Amino acid sequence: MILFQERFKEEVREYFERLESGLLLLEHEPENFQVIDEIFRIMHSMKGSGGMFGFDLLSDVTHDLESLFDIFRSKKMQVNSEVISFTLSSIDGLQHLLTQEPTEEHYLLAKKLKEEAVMLIKKLNPSPAEINSDENTNERVVGNRPLDANQITYFIAFKPNENIFENGTNPLYLIDELNALGECNTQMSFDQLPDLMQLDPGKCYTTWEIFIATTEDIETLQDVFIFVNDKATIEIEKVSTGNVIHVEAILADFLNTRINSETWTPLEPELAEDIFQEDEKTVVLTETKQSGETPKTAAFSNTTVDSIRVDSQKIDQYMxxxxxxxxxxxxxxxxxxxxxxxxxxxxxxxxxxxxxxxxxxxxxxxLIPLQSIAVRFKRLIHDLSKTLDKQVELATDGLDTELDKSIIEKLIEPLLHIIRNSLDHGIENKEERAAKSKNEVGTISIKASTVGSYVQIEISDDGRGLDAAKIRTKAIAKGIITEHDKLSEYEIFNLIFEPGFSTSELVTDVSGRGVGLDVVRRKVQEMRGSVEIESELNLFTKFILKLPLSLSIIDGLLTRVGDNYYVIPSSAVKKIFMVNQQMLKKDFRQVVELEGNQIPYMNMHEEFETELDLPENQYAVTVSYGNQSFGLVVDEVVREYQAVIKSLGKLLNSQDIFSGASILGNGQLALVIDTNKIIQKYS
Amino acid sequence: MASEIISGLNSYFTFRIGSELFAVNIGNVTKILGLTDITKVPNSPRYFKGIINHFGDVLPVFDGRIKFGFTETEYTKNTCILVLVVEIEGQPVNTGVIVDSVEKVLIFEPEQIKSAPTVGKGFNSEFILGIATVQSEFVIILNVDKIFSEEEINLIIAVE
Incomplete structure (x- = not known):
């Protein structure tokens, strides 16, 4: 049971997400009834299964939300932003109610949510009689489907030859296929079945008679049997226009005509319609099998499942x-x-x-698409723009870009932090924007794309931009740099990632809770990624995040220093040069001149292999560090290498210039270099 | 993978480093490996010898001599790596210690184990569970979880 409850919780979390994305969509398209229907449906199933698994509070509150949405579903009112905000906050509340051992606090919360919901319902819909009619309306929906006038009911007689099994055909698959095309009423007949003594288990004695109501044409039905045409007798006949599967009178009539070898005239639409009217009760109460095939246009309500759920642990194990x-x-x-x-x-x-x-x-x-966390961004922007009284629109591009699951999980927090920052510090308030003759509605855009073995995510806002002079003054005041430091604009901008730097003058409720952008940088670097910033005063601020596609396997360059091997991640590598000792200057600054540029370097041999003599010729691998280059000098570049990174373990946490070790083909270990860390340490 | 750490057994595994006889609870010992090539990790403390490939996992290896404050000597044919499972932040972690030689498994009843003397001989009693005697020789029973939790501290257990 506990297992089921866990699964239910997981399911509910998914419901929450779908509700959220639905509601946010609804904000822009208040008349999208498909979405409203979907929301209603989710609430309904949440209510039902919540009660079943003992999450009574959850199902209780959901019931009221459902009643609320019934108002919009029945088109009595249009959804407004008050309702959306209320429902969103109720969903937040519901997340707390996802417990089976409610405390006093939970009851109070549930009571409050229920009261608010009822108030809102009363406000929107004064006649209370309608509120609790959800049971009835629900059945009406179910009943609605068979009335589809596009459907035609056919009769199919399928008599396989006795030896149909011989070429591996399984007639049941064909029946299944028919079932997928429409609603079926299938009868099996064992008339041909011989005595047990004569029965040959390798032969097929069963025949089928099927009534099918479908929107497909007769050719499609014939196509189902295309491979058994010569191994079976197939008769397909039109019974009636419309779905008459549940109208037994018609079916019986039809079968009688068949037995008497008379000709059946397909029923005309009007006639069929009449019968519908009469038999509506039967139709209404029937469980339909065809819910999956009603074509739905909005991407949001696309419920056809062509994927399976797999425990993420299993995926990890597989990896x-x-x-x-x-x-x-x-x-x-x-x-x-x-x-x-x-x-x-x-x-x-x-x-x-x-x-x-x-x-x-x-x-x-x-890999999962960034899209899967997009709801969180939208939600944050929706909530924050209300709190801050700023109008902000989110523009997204390339959110179908995929990233490793574990990276996505770790990415949520930094991304939300950046967006929060952009909204709070970046986008100006309406007056300020008007004064700058900017569009009153600010834009935050998220753009993702795959660049080589990296994924690049850009988050930009069209707000006030960064003021280099201001940042410089502040950094000096905070003691991050000194008066005499000469920094490029780029370097100054990147100072805001330093610990203890916060750009806003006043600490607001939204951002600036003591955790700054330094946390963002640290989190991103933990994933072997990088974050940079570009900005122009009064125009824009853009954060550029670069992330590896995966955390556990990287493409690298296998290099040798002394007797030991080191892997340099390919993503950082720019070029490889052969160098000799004369080129490696060791005066007051360690630089090597390559292609006319003076590049600072670190000779790994000198640092790591103090006992061994320096070879005359070495190789300088230039790696990018920010927008600069840095040379790592090694004894030999062996080859390209796919490194499976193993952690160095808890005992070596202090050892941060290596992100792990990889086991080489001969069983030897190679240390994987964290280029950023090693440069920070040695430059 | 490191299994549950079994404690409460009265069996102890004994080994020698320098002049001293040490013991750890048998539940902490997972394997004894011959000395193999150790990949050194630059910029690490001196007592940390490096890492080895331990059936596809990375196993950190410490030098018991340096860790316990003895002078370094050449490795002999008796030198081996004792793989211990220790608990770090609540997780069992495998770690290797280079010891001069391994001895045998002895059984000490709780009453045979005396508490460590707080003075004399430079013992750091925090890392010692107790002292037992075998054939008029002292056996220092180590508290392995403690030893590796304080990795930055060079343990001065014996002063030769």
Whole structure:
């Protein structure tokens, strides 16, 4: 039972999300009845299953919300922003009520929500008789569907030959296929079944008689049987226009005509309609099977499920196994190189290919689109713009860009923080915007795209922008830089990521709760990503986040220093140069001149292998650091390498210039360099 | 993977570092490995020797001699890596310690274990569960969870 309840909670959280996104959509399109219907439907199922699993408070409050939405569903009133705001905050309340052991506090909250809902209902809909009519209306919806005039009822007689099994056909699949096309009434007949003694279990003795009400045409029905045409007798006949499956009189009539070998005249629409009227009760009370096929236009209400839910732990496990496979595969690779056996090389090659595909596939599986957290942004902007009395619109682009599940999870907080910042500090209030002759409605735009093995997310606002002079003064006051530091505009802007820097003069309720943008930077860097800022005074501020596609496997450059191997993430690598000791200047500043540029460097050999002599020729791998370059000097660049990163473990947390270790094909370990950290430490 | 740490057993695993005989509860010992190549991790404390590939996982290895304040010596054929499972922040974590030699498993009843003396010989009693005697030799029973929780501290247990 506990298992079911957990699953229910999970389901409800999904409901909440769908409700939220529905409500936010409704704000722009108050007359989108499909959305209203969907909201109503979600509330209804939430109420029902909530009660079933013992979440009584939840189902109680939902009942009132449902009544509220019944008003809009029955088109008595139009949805207004008050209702949307109320419902959104009620959903927040409901999240707290998702408990089976309610305390006093929960009861009070539920009571408050219920009272508010009832008040709102009264305000919108003075006649109370209508409020509790939801049970009836609900059935009307169910009853509505069979009245679809586009449907036609057909009769299908399907008599497979006895030997139909011989070529592997399963007649039941065909019946299933028909079921998918429309509502079916299927009868099996065992008339042909011989005595047990004569029965050959390899033969088919069953025949089927099917009534189907469908919007498809007769050709489509014939197509179902296209592969068994010569192995079965199939008769398809039109019974009536409209859905008459539940009208037994017609069906009986039809079958009688068939038995007497008479010709059946398909019923005309008007006639069928009449029968409908008579038989409406039966129609109404019947459970329909076809809810899935009513075409729905709005993307929001698209409920056809072509995906399955998988426990995220299983995905993690799968990813781990794939990582191990790749480690094993690279071992095989090494062995094959050593043995020079052409047969082995062939196998190795194909295994390498398969495991790479498997890796990509596993990656793909654990990727989810940014869209999945977009509701949170919309919600934040909706709520905040009300609180701050600013009009803000959200423009999004490329939210179908996919990222690793674990990254998305870790990304929510920093992104919300940035948006909060933009709304609070970036976008000006209406008067200020008017004075600057800007559009009164501010825009926050979120743009995502995949750039190589990175995902880039840009969050920009058309607000007041950053004032470099102001930031500089403040940074000096805070002791982050000194009077004498000469910084480019870019560097000054990036000072706002320093701990203890907060741009707003007054600490507001919205942002500036002590956690600053330094937390954003730290979180992003923890994911081996980076964050930069661009801005122009009075025009815009743009945050640019770069994130790796995955956390556990990276493409890297395998390098050697002394006897040890190090992996430099490819995403940071710009170029590789061969250098000699004369080029590596060690005067007062360690720089190496490459392609005419003076690039600061760090000789890993000198830092890590103090006992060994420096080789004459080394390689400088230039990596990007912010918008600059930095050289990492190694003894040898071995090859490109797919590194499965293993954590160094809790005991080595203080060791931050390496983000982990990777096991090489020969079982040796290579340390994976965190380029940002190592540069910060050595430059 | 590190299984549950079994405690409460009276069996203790003994090993030597320098002149001293040490013991840890058998529940903390997962494996004894021969000395293999250790990948050093630059910029780490001196007692931290590096990492090894331990059946596909990364195992950190400490040098018991340095950690416990003995002078470093050449490794011998008896030198080996003792894999201990210790609890860090509530999680069982595998960690390797290089010891001079491993001895055997001994059983100490609780009454045989005396509390550690607080003075003399430079013991840091916080890391010691107690002292037992075997054939007129002292055995220092270590509190492994404590030893690794204070990783930055160089443990001066013995002064030679």
């Amino acid at each position: 781990n196994l794939v990582s191990e496979l790749i480690t094993a595969q690279s071992r095989l690779d090494m062995l094959s190189l050593k043995l020079h056996n052409s047969d082995l090389e062939l196998i190795t090659e194909s295994i390498e290919k398969i495991s790479r595909q498997l890796r990509d596939n596993a990656f793909d599986m654990s």
